[in-house]
Amino acid sequence: MTPVLLLAAEKESAEVTDWAARAGWVVGLLLFVALVYWLMREGWKWRGTLQSDLPELPTAPPRTGAARLSMSGRYHGSTTAGQWLDRIVAHGLGTRSRAELTLTDAGIDVVRPGATDFFIPLVQLREARLDKGIAGKVLTEGGLLVVTWVHGGKPIDSGFRSDHAAEHAEWVDTLNEMINKTETEGAR
Numbered sequence: 001m002t003p004v005l006l007l008a009a010e011k012e013s014a015e016v017t018d019w020a021a022r023a024g025w026v027v028g029l030l031l032f033v034a035l036v037y038w039l040m041r042e043g044w045k046w047r048g049t050l051q052s053d054l055p056e057l058p059t060a061p062p063r064t065g066a067a068r069l070s071m072s073g074r075y076h077g078s079t080t081a082g083q084w085l086d087r088i089v090a091h092g093l094g095t096r097s098r099a100e101l102t103l104t105d106a107g108i109d110v111v112r113p114g115a116t117d118f119f120i121p122l123v124q125l126r127e128a129r130l131d132k133g134i135a136g137k138v139l140t141e142g143g144l145l146v147v148t149w150v151h152g153g154k155p156i157d158s159g160f161r162s163d164h165a166a167e168h169a170e171w172v173d174t175l176n177e178m179i180n181k182t183e184t185e186g187a188r
Contacts, residue, residue, distance in 0.1 A: 081155030092116035
């Protein structure tokens, strides 16, 4: 036989796809992904249980006064102050959402559509600063407005990003001025 005929004789048909084995792998992979998501959900719930000592979030009083500043943007979450990876999930503080912030002489009113609204009284505010990150969100330097406040004896950092980042500096200056004024009046 000629070499060409030998090569043609040695060719075999293509292997038939084993659909049962392929379906088994797909089902196994889907079950693994479902298990991972379930474990993540249980971890989130466990973190909330560990933080259950945090009291309910304050709500805005009926009269807060005239708005000094307002901002529309995103709420990126809250962490234990100084520990930007220790996310607080209790009472909905771990839920990212759109946010409308209003600063009055009484404090900061945080309205979050689809999530729990809360109010940060002026006497609980400790500091405002520009930062680059908070649990799960890292931005350029100064891209995040971080407000430090105390709730239930626990210092908390809450991160906000305005739709117009140029507003951040004004918020930091105004908040720190108000905090210093409150501390000075409280020391008398």
